[in-house]
Amino acid sequence: MTVDPKGVLTGHHYLDGDHACCEGALAAGCRFAAGYPITPSTEVVERISARFPMIGGVFIQMEDELASSIAVLGAAWAGKKSMTVTSGPGFSLMMEHIGLAAMTETPVVFVNVQRGGPSTGLPTLPGQADMMQARWGSHGDYEIIALCPNSPQECFDLTIEAFNLSEKYRVPVMFMMDECVGHMTERVIIPKPEELHVVDRKFTSRPPGEYLPYKVYDGWVPEMVKAGDGYRFHITGLTHNEVGYPAMNWQAQEKLVRRLIDKIRKNADEIAMYEEADTEDADVVVLSYGITSRVAMRGVEMARAQGAKVGTLRLIVVWPMPETKIREIAGKVKAIVVPEMNYGQVALEVERLAGGRTQTVLVPHGGGTVHDPEAIARAILEVSR
Amino acid sequence: MTTQVAEANTPINPVEPFLRMDRMPHIWCPGCGIGTTVNCFARALTSSGYDLDKVAIVSGIGCTGRVAGYLNLDSFHTTHGRAIPFATGLKLANPELKVVVYSGDGDLIAIGGNHLIHAARRNIDITVVCVNNMLYGMTGGQVGPATPNTAIASTAPYGAFEQPFNLPFLADSCGAVYVARWTSYHVRQMTRAMREAMAKPGFSFIEIVAPCPTLYQRRNRLGDGLDAMKYYKQRSTRKDGASTRDVDIDFQGDIVVGKFIDRERPTFLQAMNHRFTERLGSRYTPYPTGLED
Amino acid sequence: MSAATQAGAVKKKKKKYQGRIYVDRERCKGCGFCVEFCPFGALELETDYNAKGYHPPFLAHEDKCNGCDLCGLYCPDFAIFSEKIRVED
The missing domain is CATH 3.40.50.970 (Thiamin diphosphate (ThDP)-binding fold, Pyr/PP domains)
Incomplete structure (x- = not known):
């Protein structure tokens, strides 16, 4: 570093x-x-x-x-x-x-x-x-x-x-x-x-001739090189093999694209960053991200003032989703309330992860301004009744 | 002396060290001109004496877009039309690199036209080799921005009727410091032009008119690649220094070839250093331009 | 050129070059560029086919080739090249 x-x-x-x-x-x-x-x-x-x-x-x-x-x-x-x-x-x-x-x-x-x-x-x-x-x-x-x-x-x-x-x-x-x-x-x-914690690029230590640009020597991710260092490497947007050359067949596609997916999906829990509060005994959890998480806090306070037991989960890394955490919460609350400035995007993923074990309630908003916190409070109160 | 069939103990083709021989044979059709231009490019590299570890090649998409993948250099096969902005990032991030963009007329002039004109205007220190086969080859011979009037193409079955671009005029008017046009027939001149263009600080542009025997020549009943080469030989006129506005190509008409533009202008990084030094004085440490002695 | 090398050049025997052609028959796609543009008309296409069904070139007129390698420069398939062989009289 x-x-x-x-x-x-x-x-x-x-x-x-x-x-x-x-x-x-x-x-x-x-x-x-x-x-x-x-x-x-x-x-x-x-x-x-x-x-x-x-x-x-x-x-x-x-x-x-x-x-x-x-x-x-x-x-x-x-x-x-x-x-x-x-x-x-x-x-x-x-x-x-x-x-x-x-x-x-x-x-x-x-x-x-x-x-x-x-x-x-x-x-x-x-x-x-x-x-x-x-x-x-x-x-x-x-x-x-x-x-x-x-x-x-x-x-x-x-x-x-x-x-x-x-x-x-x-x-x-x-x-x-x-x-x-x-x-x-x-x-x-x-x-x-x-x-500060800063991650450096992991350049290969292998000499030219002993290095393949898309061979994974360790873990999920190939080691990198840069132009001008004598590796004479090839980079293409075509489906490619470990050498980096185009490989127009399903086997190469399966091997490459599967890894591109898996290197993120299988590390989702490690990549995940979220803020969780008051979820232990909550009836309802409000899941939000970005500016809406701050607006949602006002809605949560309003609902709590009326007796609702509300926890919060703020996603900092939204993709990939912290699937384990959301499944865990879905198993113990009456509803997950998702306010977001759209007509249902992240909420759809939350609903999928909830898998029918709890209700997912979208609080949509088209944007142009932030949510009215009362709309979020109303949604919380409605499902916590 | 007799013809030798290449065997283990025969000398290798002098261009082989410049090519990724493990990828041969290449995808280009019999009589296609692209391979000839690559051959000339390899020889231009041989005679230029550059450290090949410091030469990078960037292509877009299309038949000529495959060139990057066949050259034994740091090579980048990017997206359709975007080779020039990729090369811009590569060059500005490491000015020590000699960066060459090698792509076709559809890629560089149509979908990538905006990038071409701005890189020329900025005088980004790269060389652009544009192989002009006058249509979209990879996708089956559709009309393009360099298709001459009346030529038949798969999406112009009754003949092209749009005004085509005059490529040297376009590059010239946008500020390129070196502009030349040759055909795939002019192998020695093309090789020399490639060498000159790479040595020229700033944005250099070489158009190479080349046959697409499978789609252009055949569909227009012009014979094969060899017939196209004979046409280039017969109808090309060398006019170095010609005004680029006068070098339009008509269907099977005369082709003006030569070096049209060779002028001096500060590169993007030179201009940047000049401006920042003027304004910021000692607070600014000049950025490497790749042109230092 | 220095005076010394000029003097040396005068002493050297007269050189003559002959060409040698190398063809990778299987790489050839039979476009005919090399045959057409050989400045000395030294090449012709074989009547035989290679594995891909093309007629590769061969040196039909040995005495005409001087190894200028224009064939090598034209070849789109990197299938032919020539070299000069020095022949001392």
Whole structure:
């Protein structure tokens, strides 16, 4: 673990989530970023463009999100930690390269500051309706990791975590903010460099000739190389064998895609990050993520004031889901209430995991503003009766 | 001296060290021009003296998009149209690399057209080799942005009627510092152009007109790949320094070839360093450009 | 060139080159580029087929080849190349 102190702005700051995300990326060692302006995410790259020249990073504003999302893959294969930043409409354009990153196992971070959709939707107002897109938006079958911060402090902390996870699992990580978290200004404490946990890229120690780019020597993830080191490796979005060469047959597909899925799915409990409170004797658990988790707390308090026994489970890593934990909760409560700024995305997965053992109640909201906490309280009270 | 059948003790083809021989034979049809361009590219690398460990090749999708997979370099087969922005990230993240984009007309000019014009405008220090077979080969010969008027294509069964792009003019007007066009017939000139383009700091662009015997020549009743090569030989006129606006290609018409543009302009990283140094002074440490002595 | 090497060059015997052709018959797809564009007309296509059903080239006129390797440069399938063999008089 090595932290470049140049990227760490140690101290107490008053930052919005977008700026905190930038600082998290710099602290994590990100030294290449590409972006295209889009509200409400632009402040992330505005700050990067100002900060990078002082610390040896390169920012380029590309011609569109297609270009941004693959330029960061190019930089990753040149050995840099890299990131791109966008919001819904740009995220749609980036799907192509989320798929390429998943297929080629390129560690890279995609930030999506979610706004209301579909299409141009509500550019300046919040939404959480890209959650399924983050998971399944590119064609084909693959797994990614998605994190949802609920404060500027978490925008800093979890951006570092997003980079760490992308390096550890060689997977594109979706950093799913929302307009509220992105534009909310709060105190952000940036620790000293030596207090940060930063995961370095695991480059192979095998010499050229004894190394295969997609052979898994240990665990789930192949060791990485970078261009210019003499490995003369080949990377392709086609289904490939351990050598990295195209292999157009079902056996190669089964071996490769199965591993791409399993390296995340079978490690879901290890990847999982959540905050659980008061679930031991709860009748109802409110499951939420991102800004909605803070709104939900108000609803929980209102319901508790009327006698409801409510616990909370806040997902920090939303994909993969903490399946074991959700199944455990489903086995002991009357209902799981899921408020989210969409008409049912994460709730569908919760319902699947509950498997009929408990009721899953969606509290939908189209976005544009956060939930009315009373709607959440009402839903809790209704099921706890 | 007699013809020798290659055996274990015969010398190997001089291009073999530059190719992934474990992937041969390649996918290209008999008489396809792409292999000839790759042959020339391998020889351009031989004579350029670069450390091949520092040369990276990036392709998009399509027949020419398969080139990356056959070259024994760090090689990247990316998505359709996006080879240039991938190469941009690769080059900017490690300017020590010599980065070459090798792809086709559909990939670079149609779906990737936006990236081409902006990389040229920014003067990203990469070389783009565009093999122009005048249609989409991999998918079965559909009309493309370089299909000449009246030529038959699978989605233009009555002949193409859109104005095609004049590729050198496009690259020139967007700011490329080196622009040349050759055909797959012009093997020595093409090899030299590839060498020059790679040595040129900034965005260099080489169009290579090449046959697609299976889909372009056959469907247009123009014979096979060899007939196309004879046509290139007969109807090409070398005009170095010609104004790129005058080098349109009409259906089976004259082809103006040569080196059209060779000029100096700061690369993206040079311009970035210049601007930041001017504005930030000693707070800025210049970023490597790959062009340091 | 230095005076010394110039002097040396004068002393050397006159050199002559002949060509040697190498063909990987099974790699050939019979496009005919090498035969058509050989500047000396030294090559012809075999009447025999290779395993893929193509007619590979062969050196039909030994004396005409000088090993310029233009055939090697044209070959889209990396199936032919030539080299110069120095012959001293």
